[in-house]
Amino acid sequence: MHSTRKRLIRLTMELVLLVTVLLVLLGPVLSLVLWSIAETWYWPHALPQQIGLQYWHQALGIHVSLAIGAVSILPALLLSISIALVTVLISMAITIPAGYALSKYRVPLGGLVLFLFLMPNAFPQMPVFVNLLRIYTRIGLAGTVPGVVIVHMLVGIVFGVWITSATFKSIPPGLQDAARSVGATKLITFWRITLPLAAPGLLASAVFVFIKSLEEFTGTFFVGLPFVTTLPMMLYSASGYNMQFASVIALVMLVPSVLFMVLVQKLLRAEYVGGMG
Amino acid sequence: MADLRLENVVKQYGRVKAINGLNLEVPDGKLVTILGPSGCGKTTTLRCLSGFLVPEYGRIFVGGKDVTEIPPERRGIGMVFQNYALWPHMTVYKNLAFGLQLRKIHKAAIKSKVEQVLATVRLSGYEDRYPRELSGGQQQRVALARALVLEPEILLLDEPLSNLDAILREQMRFELAQLQKRFGITTIYVTHDQTEAMVISDTVVLMNEGRSMQQGSPADIYRNPANKFVAGFMGMTNFLEAQIVEALNGFAKVRTTDGLELVVEQSVIPDQSDVCIMIRPEHIAFLNETNDPRENEEHNICDARVTRATYLGGTVDYELTIGEHRIRTLGDTQPRYQVNQEVRVRLDSEQMRLVCN
């Protein structure tokens, strides 16, 4: 009796949660899907009068027609993904050692270092980027891909270092001592014990940096335009006049993020499901 | 030969001296227990021995060779950690094989060694389990196996049984001692459990505040504690504050603070007048009219009153009041004395000891 009632309450709560999640997450996505296939949609109708894949064809470069206001987004997509991947690679090369050092050793002024890393995010970003643009212009990085990558790293590294150092801190030092006691040098211990144990956290921070980079707008806008057109730049210019085209771009932007997350999830499952709690 | 020697080792954390001039010797193939209260420097001692800490002063020798500054991975000392420290991302097999792989041993040889050691700790068939899929006792045995598989000449164990329940602890205690004898590994075993130390060790080193208080066989330390701390730490005991009235050859006549006169037989009498009489519960005998052959000896007999009696199954734990002192003793279940009953007891003069602080 009692337990059935409990189950019922739990079921109801789960249902409510599910519906909320669906509404919050999928609602906007559904609306985007609808917009992306709406070829004619006049106010105040609830549904489009005419649907079709015209905008998709145009955006994905299958058709080229000057009749509708959309161009191929493939170059921008490729550029965005490339920038994101390079940003992840360079960021990890920095965050792993930095996070490890912060967790392991009492870095003099360690707190200050973390604070400096946090600066670009804690502060309003505009003044930082405006100044950065002046410096960039002087050293010739304005409007270049490396310039944009650096801006994306500034944004991503902070959280990267944060997550990474927390991950390393959570590994009991006894596990490393045990490796040394069976004959592993410090380096081998790091590769064979510390790094694999930290992998879930490190991958999580990689995903984070990737997504951050993919959707980064403000910095790219200041230092990248008009020569570096990432997907968010395109989305920005499209959203003002062409809701259909903007919806297509927004949907396409979801794809790499979801793929990357699934990939990482797979990696985690395969390697560590046995070891991690 | 792998004997182990610490000479006047001092290790401090900041200004705190965790070890303060420790001397210790473990002969080849023997098991020495370091026993002491929490925070007395046991783990610090092991970490100096294993190379994770370098002492400020003093030297450490293994097999006559100075290893004080050699890093852990090149000492070849096996270690079992207090919380096992098994690698959670590796199976039991990989946990054991890791050290062997580092030694570039052939794959087939690794396999046979791992299987053999797993059989020794009775865990054959658990190769593919992850540590979290094992019980505490099994994890403990894997930790031991991980150290043993490398066939170390020296093994350090830091409270290896502290996380186990009482029954398992007792069982593992014997198994550990047996394995150690079988392989003849020079072993240091750290514990704060006095019984554990008594059961398994050839020699007990009693530590307090970073120093060795006494080293000797369990029986020797139990019977002839060097000072009050040792007496109190090794088993249950009673203390009576007293003054030496007369010291003769092998005898001392003492008077307690509440006026009781007692005779103590002890080969070396402390040469200070304020002392403590130590007497263990089992060395206090109840007297009654019929069954005491030495009843006509008149010394060390006192009147007492039972203030508490706790039935423990095989024995009864009594608290007696003698003068101003409260004393714990053990008695048979037959006859049983009641609370507030007046009794006569004899304190065994051969077993009492005079100790100083």
Ligand SMILES: Nc1ncnc2c1ncn2[C@@H]1O[C@H](COP(=O)(O)OP(=O)(O)OP(=O)(O)O)[C@@H](O)[C@H]1O
């Ligand atoms: N990393 C450290 N920094 C500062 N002080 C420390 C550190 N490690 C230990 N100590 C101090 O050194 C002393 C000895 O510590 P140790 O860990 O050797 O004790 P222990 O005998 O192993 O105790 P337990 O039985 O509780 O494990 C303690 O007073 C402790 O507070």
Ligand SMILES: [Mg+2]
């Ligand atoms: Mg300890």
